[in-house]
Amino acid sequence: MDFKDNLPIYIQIMNYIKREIITKNIKEGGKLPSVRELSSTLTVNPNTIQRAYAELEREELVFTQRGMGTFATEDVKKIENLKREMAKELVDNFLIEMQSLNFTIEEIKNLID
Structure with a gap:
């Protein structure tokens, strides 16, 4: 993923995940990569991924199940x-x-x- 300078990285990651959900690359209720896994794949700080996930959760596009991971909305x-x-x-x-x-x-x- 090529990051642009004009937008914070966590927002670009959010947009990427939103596209993945919309295009059904991540199915309704599907598991998202772990914070550690995605941070390694995108070569960004895990805190940046965590912030993106937290914002997506605030927007009710993902939900977290303790000990199981983060999942796309089923709505x-x-x-x-x-x-x-x-x-x-x-x-x-x-x-x-x-x-x-x-x-x-x-x-x-x-x-x-």
Whole structure:
């Protein structure tokens, strides 16, 4: 995973895990890698992974079972909402970038068609 300088690493890790859940690479209720395992894979401090997991838990996208690990939510509706939110963010960013290049909404629509 290539980290960018413009966003904290723990947020980039959160976004990565969210994508894994949305694309079903991590199934509903599926086990996430341990903090130690993911920190080794991504070569980041375990505290950074722990912070990402804690934030995902706060957002109710994962849950932790003591002694067993961290698991993706089983709430399909929550996953669908996350998918829509992320898609909306992508579209919004796309439109902002296109408008910064002086494309009109009509020109953007024509390009998409």
